[in-house]
Amino acid sequence: MSSPLDSLVFVSIPENSTFTAQFPGFDPSIPLPVQLSRPGEQFEASALSRESVLSGILAVLAWDRDNAQIEYYRGLLKAAHPRIREELTEAAILKSKNGDFELAEEIFLALHGLDPLDSQTILNLALLLDERAENMRKSGLDEDADALDESAFAWYRLALTAEPPLPDAFFNAGYFYTRQRNYRKAREAFETYLKLETSETAHAQAKKKHAREIAEGIAERDLDDELFKSAYDFIMMDQEDKALEQIRLFMESHPKVWNAWFLLGWALRKQGRWEDAKAAFIQALELGSSPDSDIATGYTDICNELAICSMELGDLHESRKWLEAGLTEEPENTKIIANLGVVSMKTGNIKEAEAFFRTALEIDPEDRMAAQLLANLEQHS
Structure with a gap:
């Protein structure tokens, strides 16, 4: 290389x-x-x-x-070049917004080499890798996303030790830990942010409101319970039986937490228990339907999981319905778009399938699943 x-x-x-x-x-x-x-x-x-x-x-x-x-x-x-830091930071942020993550990372790495103690550059690297991991995961590239998450985690850890403390590092790390289902660390990060943030701007006040709501939501549902965290970890290690044991123990005292039903469905789906998994995901949606729920953070994932279960059960119409619901929430989620292509392919609508795969690749040229499926269709057309 x-x-x-x-x-x-x-x-x-x-x-x-x-x-x-x-x-x-x-x-x-x-x-x-x-x-x-x-x-x-x-x-x-x-x-x-x-x-x-x-x-x-x-x-x-x-x-x-x-x-x-x-x-x-x-x-x-x-x-x-006395203004090199300011100019390159702007350039890297622009590259990141345009999806050129590799060049943005190279620029931020150069800035970190220029000043290894610059806490804002360290945080920018964490944010960039975090965003890139999310894009990879939306494209179904889970292993690549996991590797980027590890790198992002390393940069977040550095950013969290900055002196003086950087409030934004704790705010963004809180979201990172939330996506990792590490709710104990997420709650700690958000609570630290609330203590550190002194700005009275409208933007800062809105961030504090979000941080407070998430931290309180974690506490109210006991999502920082060790049983919940260990269930997630076992799923990530492909040990679904142990994950099911842990999540069911958690659910004995927390039967109405939508996140727990999502983990239950996820573990069941990985075991190929499509009907049981589907029922768990439906229950997650029902429990998260209240106005004060934070289910929006996982709604698209639940729709995608329900679509997979429906597809495996042979109900392509329902699978498409769930994918379209997810697409309404996240119009550029390439995992959803590629799965719509799979449904079209299974129903014999090859032209539509090709269009979905091409759309996914336009959004994310690195989407290997869409690229492979499109190549297979073109080869046999």
Whole structure:
């Protein structure tokens, strides 16, 4: 696998060169990194420019943290481009919004290399990887999503130890832990955020309201109970029998918690017990139908699970109904869109199936399931 460092060369430049005047603090005894257009390219003097050197330094900061001259390169970059942090942060956020996660990550890694103690950059990396993991999971790439979650978790842990404390780190970590069903840590993160946040802006007050509601909801339903957490962990380890034991113990004293019924259905579905799983998911929806419920956070997942169960039971009409309900909630959820393609394929509507798979790939070109299913259809058409 190629590395960004493969297209990097280190060039010695004489001190009296007019070129070096662009780099205050230049030391002729230390070669400058120059970013070439591609790996293996022969270096020519025409490739030497301020931009190619700045790009080379950024590559070193992102991918070569053990470089003996990294402190020198940091100083050189800051002197040559004092607003580099602000400009690159804006660029990375824009790339992330446009779905170019790899380039956004590379930029944030370079900024972290520039200043390893910059807590905002650390949090930005956590947020980026967290968002990318969610996109992967929506595309059905659960293993890739799990790997990204681990990376996001590592960056969140760093952000949570920042001094002075960064309130937004705790707020966003709370949501991350909620998605991981680690409700004990989620509650702790939100409660810490509420203590740290001192801003009186409308935006901050809205965030505090959300944080308080989630923390109180976790406490009211005992979602931070160890039985609930262990049930989720067993499901993630493909130990459904143990998960069912734990979740049923939890449900003995918490029979009306929709999240528990969702876990029950999930474990049953993984065992291929389609009817039982479907009944559990329906119960989750019924329990979450109250106006003050937070079931919106899991509604699309429940619809997708119900669609899978219905599909396996041979009821394609009902499967489509649940997928369309999920799509109404999340119009760009590629897992839902790809499964609509599967339903169309099973009903013999190949053109519609191809359209669904292409739509999924337009939203997420990395959706391997949609790509494989589309390729199979095109091969046999």
